[in-house]
Amino acid sequence: MAAKVLVVEDEAAISQLLDYNLGAEGFEVVIVEDGDEALLAIEENDPDIVLLDWMLPNVSGVEICRRLRAREATRALPVIMLTARGEEEDRLRGLDTGADDYVTKPFSMSELVARIRAVLRRSNPAIAGDVASFGDITLDRNTMRVRRGDRDIKLGPTEFRLLDVLLQRPGRVYSREQLLDRVWGQDIYVEARTVDVHIGRLRKALKRKGEVDPIRTVRSAGYAFDETYTG
Numbered sequence: 001m002a003a004k005v006l007v008v009e010d011e012a013a014i015s016q017l018l019d020y021n022l023g024a025e026g027f028e029v030v031i032v033e034d035g036d037e038a039l040l041a042i043e044e045n046d047p048d049i050v051l052l053d054w055m056l057p058n059v060s061g062v063e064i065c066r067r068l069r070a071r072e073a074t075r076a077l078p079v080i081m082l083t084a085r086g087e088e089e090d091r092l093r094g095l096d097t098g099a100d101d102y103v104t105k106p107f108s109m110s111e112l113v114a115r116i117r118a119v120l121r122r123s124n125p126a127i128a129g130d131v132a133s134f135g136d137i138t139l140d141r142n143t144m145r146v147r148r149g150d151r152d153i154k155l156g157p158t159e160f161r162l163l164d165v166l167l168q169r170p171g172r173v174y175s176r177e178q179l180l181d182r183v184w185g186q187d188i189y190v191e192a193r194t195v196d197v198h199i200g201r202l203r204k205a206l207k208r209k210g211e212v213d214p215i216r217t218v219r220s221a222g223y224a225f226d227e228t229y230t231g
Helices: 012-024 035-045 061-070 088-096 109-123 157-168 176-184 193-206
Strands: 004-008 028-032 049-053 079-083 101-104 131-134 137-140 145-148 151-153 215-218 222-225
Touching: 004 012, 004 035, 012 028, 012 109, 028 035, 035 049, 035 061, 049 061, 049 109, 061 079, 079 109, 101 109, 131 157, 137 157, 157 176, 157 193, 157 222, 176 193, 176 222, 193 215
Parallel strands: 004 028, 004 049, 049 079, 079 101
Antiparallel strands: 131 137, 137 145, 145 151, 215 222
16 A cells, blocks of 8 residues: 655645655655645545645644644654755754654655655554554555465455555544545545445455454444454
């Protein structure tokens, strides 16, 4: 499952460069141009990491970072600041607001990609690597195989992607709309009810008689991989 990167950058040349190169590295990229858009885009797109320009129209990147850290839902969302400011005092100020890393323009694209992967490995190892696991369930993205304990689980491609999303953040409740976006994509129209059908198939594949159901249904909210699940 590709990590989703939200780029908040008002310079078109830089945002286009990031869109092309990060896409080529296998990331899913969402671009917005100012701070007001950024807050809305985070709510709508549920990114895995944010690349945040320091100098933005309307609301500065520093202020956006402060707001993200003040909210429970986005407190742990990884943020890398992008800025032309290179003085030590400015770097410390950016990190003091809660940014996970700080990259000065002009930057090397290979270095930026390495920094993104490093931050993702620290914050969310399940999405940064080839194998995701929790309890006795293991998902291998390279081989497209899933195991529970000592047995193989046969999943269709949609159920595989659903499990991949849920495994990345155990305990995180995803709405049907968020799962539609992550699993089917924004450009494909699928009814929200379809998520329920595929969750049902995933549950049936994962759970044998007497076994604990690792997927939690949250009434009127959506689904989560149970953070208390131990297998």
